[in-house]
Amino acid sequence: MKSSVTMKDIASKLGVSSVTVSKALNDKEGVSDSLKLKIKKVAGEMGYRFNSAAKSIKEGLSYNIGVMIPQRFTGLQESFYLRVYQQIAIQLDHYGYFGILNILSSEDEEELNFPRVYSENKVDGIIVLGQVSKKYIETVQNMELPKLFLDFYDEHAAIDSIVTDNFYGAYEITNYLIQCGHRDIAYVGNIYSTSSIQDRYLGYYKSLLEHGMVFENRLLLNDRDEHGRYIDIEFPEKMPTAFVCNCDQVAYNLCERLNAMGYRVPDDCSVVGFDNDVYATLANPQLTTVEVDIEQMARTSVKTIMDKVANPNRHIGRLLVHGKIIYRDSVKKINL
Amino acid sequence: MKSSVTMKDIASKLGVSSVTVSKALNDKEGVSDSLKLKIKKVAGEMGYRFNSAAKSIKEGLSYNIGVMIPQRFTGLQESFYLRVYQQIAIQLDHYGYFGILNILSSEDEEELNFPRVYSENKVDGIIVLGQVSKKYIETVQNMELPKLFLDFYDEHAAIDSIVTDNFYGAYEITNYLIQCGHRDIAYVGNIYSTSSIQDRYLGYYKSLLEHGMVFENRLLLNDRDEHGRYIDIEFPEKMPTAFVCNCDQVAYNLCERLNAMGYRVPDDCSVVGFDNDVYATLANPQLTTVEVDIEQMARTSVKTIMDKVANPNRHIGRLLVHGKIIYRDSVKKINL
DNA sequence: CTGAAAGCGCTTACAG
DNA sequence: CTGAAAGCGCTTACAG
Numbered sequence: 001m002k003s004s005v006t007m008k009d010i011a012s013k014l015g016v017s018s019v020t021v022s023k024a025l026n027d028k029e030g031v032s033d034s035l036k037l038k039i040k041k042v043a044g045e046m047g048y049r050f051n052s053a054a055k056s057i058k059e060g061l062s063y064n065i066g067v068m069i070p071q072r073f074t075g076l077q078e079s080f081y082l083r084v085y086q087q088i089a090i091q092l093d094h095y096g097y098f099g100i101l102n103i104l105s106s107e108d109e110e111e112l113n114f115p116r117v118y119s120e121n122k123v124d125g126i127i128v129l130g131q132v133s134k135k136y137i138e139t140v141q142n143m144e145l146p147k148l149f150l151d152f153y154d155e156h157a158a159i160d161s162i163v164t165d166n167f168y169g170a171y172e173i174t175n176y177l178i179q180c181g182h183r184d185i186a187y188v189g190n191i192y193s194t195s196s197i198q199d200r201y202l203g204y205y206k207s208l209l210e211h212g213m214v215f216e217n218r219l220l221l222n223d224r225d226e227h228g229r230y231i232d233i234e235f236p237e238k239m240p241t242a243f244v245c246n247c248d249q250v251a252y253n254l255c256e257r258l259n260a261m262g263y264r265v266p267d268d269c270s271v272v273g274f275d276n277d278v279y280a281t282l283a284n285p286q287l288t289t290v291e292v293d294i295e296q297m298a299r300t301s302v303k304t305i306m307d308k309v310a311n312p313n314r315h316i317g318r319l320l321v322h323g324k325i326i327y328r329d330s331v332k333k334i335n336l
Numbered sequence: 337m338k339s340s341v342t343m344k345d346i347a348s349k350l351g352v353s354s355v356t357v358s359k360a361l362n363d364k365e366g367v368s369d370s371l372k373l374k375i376k377k378v379a380g381e382m383g384y385r386f387n388s389a390a391k392s393i394k395e396g397l398s399y400n401i402g403v404m405i406p407q408r409f410t411g412l413q414e415s416f417y418l419r420v421y422q423q424i425a426i427q428l429d430h431y432g433y434f435g436i437l438n439i440l441s442s443e444d445e446e447e448l449n450f451p452r453v454y455s456e457n458k459v460d461g462i463i464v465l466g467q468v469s470k471k472y473i474e475t476v477q478n479m480e481l482p483k484l485f486l487d488f489y490d491e492h493a494a495i496d497s498i499v500t501d502n503f504y505g506a507y508e509i510t511n512y513l514i515q516c517g518h519r520d521i522a523y524v525g526n527i528y529s530t531s532s533i534q535d536r537y538l539g540y541y542k543s544l545l546e547h548g549m550v551f552e553n554r555l556l557l558n559d560r561d562e563h564g565r566y567i568d569i570e571f572p573e574k575m576p577t578a579f580v581c582n583c584d585q586v587a588y589n590l591c592e593r594l595n596a597m598g599y600r601v602p603d604d605c606s607v608v609g610f611d612n613d614v615y616a617t618l619a620n621p622q623l624t625t626v627e628v629d630i631e632q633m634a635r636t637s638v639k640t641i642m643d644k645v646a647n648p649n650r651h652i653g654r655l656l657v658h659g660k661i662i663y664r665d666s667v668k669k670i671n672l
Numbered sequence: 673c674t675g676a677a678a679g680c681g682c683t684t685a686c687a688g
Numbered sequence: 689c690t691g692a693a694a695g696c697g698c699t700t701a702c703a704g
Binding site: 054064100116278 | 340383385386387388389390392393398410412416419421422425426429432435436437438439447452453454455456457458480499524614619
Binding site: 344358361364386387389390391392393395409 | 699
């Protein structure tokens with residue numbers, strides 16, 4: 001950055017004070033229009049660039065927001081959170097802010113280390129994108145700046161959070177399966193893995209309850225171990241007619257597996273996913289799923305964190321962003 | 337950031353000067369070990385956080401690097417550049433730096449606007465990730481800070497660049513096809529679209545030349561229009577026995593298309609890709625392809641830009657990162 | 673080993 | 689309308 005041209009340089013070139021230059025460049029009152037114009041012109045000619053660090057130090061604001069993503073959600077196959085981050089960066093731009101990505105390494109999460117963006121005062125707020133451990137949630141709570149959980153929440157922590165309405169989305173898509181005549185519907189997911197998976201399960205469960213159907217444990221199919229690694233799904237003796245998967249990738253894997261086993265989707269089994277990500281359209285057949293509105297999540301998150309930066313006492317609680325069912329080819333209407 | 341605890345606060349609590357606190361916290365000489373220890377302890381207790389803006393203003397360094405990705409490379413299906421960005425962020429962390437993502441909107445690219453990270457002096461260097469227009473390359477050249485092109489280059493611009501060795505990778509994989517007995521090999525890609533696509537084409541072409549094979553125009557198959565949107569590939573009358581695709585996604589699409597047309601891959605036609613991204617393993621069959629080493633690209637880029645921040649006169653020219661052929665199931669040995 | 677002074681580039685009252 | 693003074697939090701010589 002080598003402090004190239006400063007306001008002072010412009011000032012002395014024009015024989016005015018740097019205060020006047022500051023006012024002119026910021027369109028503040030107290031400079032004649034003609035002088036303001038002249039200053040702006042010269043600033044342009046000299047290639048002046050604003051020094052945001054100086055402003056930061058005065059205002060105590062960095063104009064950055066940190067986005068923290070736990071490392072384990074950034075595998076080669078997963079780009080959902082990176083996409084959310086991208087949308088956040090775009091939204092922040094509208095507020096004159098920038099987004100700094102912070103991948104939370106497993107070690108740092110384990111050792112409860114503060115992220116550098118925090119300890120070096122690099123950001124005015126932090127968005128934690130993706131579930132972190134209970135312990136680390138406490139660490140986040142100890143950070144003295146506006147913070148927000150995105151795509152997960154914790155009952156015990158009084159931290160604002162923004163999540164897809166997982167419960168309602170799964171509830172709706174299960175209702176749809178039931179409308180299509182399905183009576184033996186399984187849920188695929190490790191319900192102790194993340195709150196998203198758990199809430200989607202509960203929406204599925206509510207739908208069953210409302211329709212007077214009985215839930216049996218054989219209908220709950222585990223898809224991953226406690227480290228989040230996918231495991232082979234064990235099917236019950238009697239094959240269900242439909243599967244509600246906790247996400248599209250799992251639905252995609254399930255379709256592959258079913259095809260390999262000789263089942264045709266949707267003729268033999270119907271499958272629905274959640275997220276509407278790449279896997280939804282890559283699957284064969286293409287998946288009926290619940291779309292997660294990434295842009296809306298980013299927009300809401302950024303608006304919220306900006307609110308909280310301006311007013312640290314603002315509290316929004318848990319905010320739900322609605323999903324929307326996308327109808328494709330993986331569900332079959334069956335006879336009642 | 338509300339300038340919570342400052343060095344001055346620590347100093348007055350301990351009855352020393354802020355200079356001493358600064359020295360102690362930065363492990364500089366001139367403080368007794370006992371005092372240093374005490375200062376660090378109190379700093380910890382008071383929840384002191386370093387104010388990097390103040391340091392920035394003194395040193396004229398922001399400790400941020402901007403990563404600029406043209407909007408058009410960030411579609412829903414493409415996450416390659418986001419992954420590269422992620423690796424860059426991780427590498428920057430090792431140097432005490434942060435990465436700021438800057439999506440270059442089509443308007444800004446069109447209107448040749450400087451990115452805000454530049455005009456607000458937010459970064460010490462910029463990595464341009466993904467080909468920008470000729471005109472915009474000039475705009476980048478006018479920026480007065482260390483800069484680097486990643487994953488593309490421009491002959492006329494004397495800007496350092498880091499690219500996968502596209503030429504050599506395509507050359508090698510085409511050699512492999514020829515070794516497998518193929519004599520009628522097509523290249524799939526719009527060679528006027530990006531330099532990567534063009535260089536891969538040239539590697540393919542060199543392989544043909546070296547093996548005394550004649551290239552005919554019917555073997556060059558266009559895959560996208562001038563805006564980068566995929567178009568339906570038009571096949572030549574006589575079907576080639578193998579296809580060198582400019583990337584895995586196009587190879588994936590091609591496989592789908594060939595399957596739909598009744599051709600079996602690799603029995604009827606062999607197909608190879610480039611990148612080794614998600615599409616390579618998603619394709620049916622899985623693709624033989626050239627792996628792009630994302631981590632290595634990020635590591636090299638970060639090392640280079642750090643060098644250039646320290647020494648602005650450093651010039652590396654065009655640096656190639658080697659790819660590696662990954663052998664899978666999309667190529668068949670045929671009779672010579 | 674310790675600290676008073678000056679300065680980084682900018683902005684915010686306040687005085688003229 | 690214009691500008692001198694003070695200060696944001698820190699660091700870098702330099703003096704004791």
